Amino acid sequence: MAPPRHPLRRSLDAARGPSGRRKMSLRPLLCSVTLALAGCTTLGPDFTPPRTDWEEGWTSPTLARLAPPPGGADNTLWWRQFKDPALDALISAAMAENRDLKVSGLRVLEARAQLGIANAGLKPQLIEGTASAGYGANAPDFAPIGKSDFAFASAGANAAWELDFWGRFRRGVESADANYFANVANFDDFAIILRAEVARLYISYRTTEAQLKITQENAALQKRSVEITEVLFRNGAEGELDVVQARTQYLATIAAIPQLEAGLQQTRNAITELLGRPPGPLPELALGPQALPTTPAGITLELPADLLRRRPDVRAAAYRAAAQSAQIGIAQSELYPSLALTGSIGVTTTSLGGASNIVTLGVGPALRWNLFDFGRIHGNVQVQDARLEQALQAYQQQVVSAAREVDSAAIAFVKSHEEDVILDQSQQAAKRALDIAQTGYREGFNDFQRVLDAQAALFRQQESFVINRGQHASDLIAVYKAIGGGWLPSAEGDYADAETRARMRARSNWGRLLDAPAAPAPQDAAHP
Secondary structure, three states, X not given: OOOOOOHHHHHHHHXXXXXXXXXXXXXXXXXXXXXXXXXXXXXXXXXXXXXXXXXXXXXOHHHHHHOOOOOOOOOOOHHHHHOOHHHHHHHHHHHXXXXXXXXXXXXXXXXXXXHHHHHHOOXXXXXXXXXXXXXXXXXXXXXXXXXXXXXXXXXXXXXXXEOOOOOHHXXXXXXXXXXXXXXXXXXXXXXXXXXXXXXXXXXXHHHHHHHHHHHHHXXXXXXXXXXXXXHHHHOOOOOHHXXXXXXXXXXXXXXXXXXXXXXXXXXXXXXXXXXXXOOOOOHHHHHOOOXXXXXXXXXXXXXXXXXXXXXXXXXXXXXXXXXXXXXXXXXXXXXXXXXXXXXXXXXXXXXXXXXOOEEEEEEEXXXXXXXXXXXXXXXXXXXXXXXXXXXXXXXXXXXXXXXXXXXXXXXXXXXXXXXXXXXXXXXXXXXXXXXXXXXXXXXXXXXXXXXXXXXHHHHHHHHHHHHHHHHHHHHHHHHHHHOOOOXXXXXXXXXXXHHHHHHHHHHOOOOOOXXXXXXXXXXXXXXX
């Protein structure tokens, strides 16, 4: 089967007979083309917000059991639930100084400028001027220089305005608009990730501090046992085996200290990097208690009905699909003729005697049509359509990944809480076991090995408890990150700080574009 012909190509074929000879005069043909142009609308598909069968109203069953009814909480400043001034200060510093966040904000400004370029397509696209001047002689008279020489000058201007019959420029604005909101969503998403990562590293730092403290306390306890066994050995009350076993356990414990100290500094360096600083001290750490923050007893969440579509990364995926959808209409517009209104004016003047000034004016249409390039254009339409389908599939996958992240974070939080309760009881039991073993050893009811075993068991249980307590706090952070918590509405100047804006203004004329507040996302765009 032969491929369908372009509508306007069929109208041209109808003007010819079976032999291909033209049966219509040029004027009726031009009239038919003009009428066809006048009746055309915006080409390409109108974007339909992507949906999945299950995402509307979806929520994690585990998370729903933990959270109060919607409207009973605010997830915006979730990190303040830890009531730790040091954490608050670190997050504020990261939001002000993180370089990657600055780059993300500058991409929003770049998208604003790209939107301005797209809007310019709706206005006259080509305006150019020319000017020239010179000095010459009236050569045919062979007159001496200075007697028949003359000066001349000319100036002119040309303008063109391509009429947007097929919506190519309107689709360009639509695509740039969606791309702008996709960059805004990317900025919001990076801000969520940044706050969560700072909080996670801070929890890791305090967890390592607690591990180091427990290790040092147990090392001191075990060192005391070494000293006691050495005294008993010198007095002949105990054998050398108790001394060696006690010293072995003590040395194994203190051997873990250098690794913990290295981990502490490495975590601090990771935090300084997020704050845009070189490795060094963090004054913010001294603002809070030198202890692991207490995880709130009850989780405080607000679960909107559109939990998944609220996430900035999901919104960004939808806007990317919307931007790509408009590219199909732009590609299809190349199949049709483009009509531009052109105008020109020119003035020529000379000092030559008897010559008058000349003024030229010109106004008229200009038609451009790639009649012999439909194969390439059709191929480009197919490319853009395939890219749209890729963007839609990517959106579907982003929604699935978001749902997985929410539910995985919720179940991890629930189970680490259950483990926290058990490990707390376990470490209390280990403390009691050590007291009993030490008492029995002093009274001669058991040997020193029972004391060493009890000490080792207490150390393990205390370390496991502290590690899980830190993991429990990190799991709560992961929950808030998964539901899109910490997403703050952007205000004026959020996308570039004052120093950056000053440098950019010194280089280029940005007008008010650098200070303009972020436009709200339209309710009928990627997510109605």
